[in-house]
Amino acid sequence: MFTLIGNVFKNLRSKYATRLYPYEVRESFAGSRGKLEIDPDICIYCGICAKRCPANAIAVTRKPDKTWTLDPYRCIVCSYCIDVCPKKCLHMNAKHRSPE
Amino acid sequence: MAKNTIIPFGPQHPVLPEPIQLRLVLDEERVVSAIPVVGYVHRGLEKLAEQKDFLQDTYLIERICGICSFIHSLTYSMGIESMMGLTPPPRAQYLRVIWSELHRMHSHLLAVGLLADAFGFENLFMQLWRTREHIMDAMEATTGARVMLGTCCPGGVRKDIDPELLKFILTTLVTVEKEMDEQMPVLLNDYSVKQRxxxxxxxxxxxxxxxxxxxxxxxxxxxxxxxxxxxYAAYGELAVEPMVETDGDCYARTKVRVRELYQSISIIRKAIGQIPAGPINVPFKTKPDGEVIMRAEQPRGEVLYYLKGNGSDMLERLRVRTPTFANIPPVLAMLAGCELADVGVIVISIDPCISCTER
Amino acid sequence: MINNVENITVDNLLDKVASKLPLGFRFVTMTCVDCGEHFDILYHFDKNYELTNFRLGLKKGEPLPSISGLIFAALVVENEIQDLFGIKVNGLALDYEGRFLLTETAPERPLCRVPGVMIVEAGKPAEAAEVK
Structure with a gap:
């Protein structure tokens, strides 16, 4: 009995294990997959990313206007599109999308 | 003789992390038999997998389970590789072992934590999950995601772990082991825990x-x-021993998990110690053709994949038999004759993953 | 390729399965595959990490005899096959009558290949409609 009591006293003395989230945000790790971003200047709008996306989250149109749109609610952040992009114009931002 | 009563346990119940219903046939306080009712989270992933190409399936397969996702994609990749006759390079095999074992650790810590919660030891539950957070950090640092690692693909792995991060995993393991040394004696030796x-x-x-x-x-x-x-993978070179207990009760199942946690730490250390340098994947042009059955050990047990390809991008059939699916009949045997108050603990002691079961 | 496959028929299914059990084989699971004209039903047994399989060819529309009388564990997977493929399984120890995984509003026999039926994905409505 009372096997965890030492731990309780230790926790009383140590600092919090959690953060006050919206005010104090954890730093992302360098390679973290946060959100997908595109460099529109390099993109050739070939549409390979849209075709290969497992979640159909990307839509690319060439006519009448060249557009590249991402549905963030469908995106599963797998970064497969980054692998298949011939121009390497896609990249992951380590910061996660903020809930606004 | 008293008349039997049937009471529903679940689908929403404080001890259940996922929805499953058990119709308990009771004689007073004693369970006579139990009938499982599933289907609350059936998503039809096997059907969807037939309509995506086999490379996209890698990411779909991971989402069968939110806990053992990496081992799902690993087994799937091994199946595709055996269909196409590929052998991933040794470094990829070791990286797969490292991530698999990290997954096993976080899954087991989650399982014993939930068990602690199920018998009402919330303090221990929070301590165990705090420890689990270190492993989640190690996974995010090495792959970029906490659970859906997305690093395993047919032919090898997509991402290498550089020496800096391998060192980070090792320091994480030191922290985790130190915290586990404080918590595990509580889980295994505490009077009230043993009573339950x-x-x-x-x-x-x-x-x-x-x-x-x-x-x-x-x-x-x-x-x-x-x-x-x-x-499979590089486990052949790491000499893994099965952790066996003989009592067959909830305590024995917990003890197996605790011993496997320490085993995983030593496997990761050994794997990091002898990881070879070299490429991390092999390129391929072929398409999967033929039938294959592939099995691997998940934190909850053996997973079986049946894959059937027809030489095109799409697979003709993909069938997954997850460990919880196999563990449902045993849990019915455990429940027969137990007290109503113990049902929650017994169900959690097999570490049920309902999303896995129904896919 | 799958090793250790033995072809069996509906008639000798129960005898073949019963012959495996005293030899120390563990029932792993069953797999049902829609092969167009017929169903392939595979029974997987494990001993010392080696899989042994039975392959049963079942004509569409024919019922499947249940092995859950011999192996209780088969009941879960047989109910699943009954749901997803619409195969009538006779003699189940516990019959959910097609409501094991699926509900009343779910598509019927979703894994059975019916020409023209496929999932319409939200992202690609136009393409899926063309296939129909």
């Missing part, structure tokens, strides 16, 4: 065998069965 776990939900060896129990549930009943000893 010892002798509860006994599954003897013969029943476990007949009902097809897998993973820690089978090992706690004295069946030495661990597919890692069979040596």
């Amino acid at each position: 776990l010892c002798g509860v939900g006994i599954l003897d060896k013969q029943t476990a065998y007949e009902r097809g129990a897998v993973g820690p549930t089978a090992r706690a009943s004295g069946i030495a069965m661990d597919l890692r000893t069979h040596g």
